[in-house]
Amino acid sequence: MLLIMGLGEQMIAWPDGFCAGLAARGFHVIRFDNRDIGLSTWLDDLGQVDVPALFAGDLSSVRYGLSDMAADTAGLLGALGVRRAHLAGVSMGGMIAQLVAVExxxxxASLASIMSTTGDRSVGQSTLDDVSLLMPRPDADRDAAIAADASLYRLIGSPGFEISDEYLVSFATAKVDRAYHPAGTARQFAAIVAAADRTPSLRTLKVPTVVIHGEADRLVDVSGGRATATAVPGAELILIPGMGHDLPEGAWGRIIDAITTNAATA
Structure with missing residues (x-):
């Protein structure tokens, strides 16, 4: 079971307990850092992204695409000697998982697309007032970086599940202390912005697919999940009331059940 994380998030954003829950169902669980984040290769030699220009629609500073990240994922499986894997991806990770399944x-063996979308700009759009909050500040010191991350997840997290401020700060601290690389997040974001609509290619998939989405997701609107499930032939759609753009512990059981039930059909 290969787990693919979202924008700017390291592999530790897949909680240990969540991974243990999948392992308890008999899966060998793999989590990893995408390119440009965490302890993976940082691609600063490619140059910076002009974030204001990107928000204005200028894609000239895009440095790589989601297909490159899908190729990374395929390369990882090859390096590990894994011939086929069940893929589960959240947000950008869901986009990458979709592309691996297509390409x-x-x-x-199976696909779980979680809190993600198709690339069709008419669905899955953020309802946040300021999407730039996703971009960590390059000039932030440790305390400011931790505070910003905790604040972001207070904003986009799950209103229907109890998550303490202490947990959010502890989680943010672990991420910042492990690796802090705002330039990589910007390049990943640029790859998302530049991505083409995957709907036509998703219609060609023949892999068992489950689409999981929180009904209270403010970052990727639930319409993105609905569109994904509509596009993939035979896909099952599971909507979780009160879940936002995170993996609240109270929803782990339902998410793990959905992923493993889908995988069992492969």
Whole structure:
């Protein structure tokens, strides 16, 4: 079971307990840092993204695409000697998982697309007033970086599940202390912005697919999940009331059940 994380998030954003829950169902669980984040390769030599220009629609500073990140994922499976894997991706990770299934179907036993979307700009759009909050500040010191991350997840997290401020600060601290790389987040964000609509290619998939989305997601509107499930033939859609753009512990059981039930059909 290969877990693919979202924008700017390290592999530790897949909580240990969540991974243990999947392992308890008999899966060998793999989590990893995407390119440009965490302890993976940082691609600063490619140059910076002009974030204000990107928000204005200028894609000239995009440095790589989601297909490159899908190729990274396929390469990781090859390096580990894994011939086929069940893929589960959240947010940008769901987009990457979708592309691996499209571009390397031989590697994919099942697909779980979580809090993600199709790339169709008419669905899955953020309802946040200021999407730039997703961009960590390059000049932030440790305390400011921790505070900003905790604040972001107070904003986009799950209103229907209890999550303490202490947990959010502890989680943010672990991420900042492990690795803090705002330039990588910007390049990943640029890859998302530049991505084409995947709807036509998703219609060609023949892999068991489950689409999971929180009904209270403010970052990727639930319409993105609905569109994904509509596009993939035979996909099951599971909507979780009160869940936002995170993995609240209170929803782990339902998410794990959905992922493993879908995988069992492969």
């Amino acid at each position: 390397r179907p031989d590697l994919v």
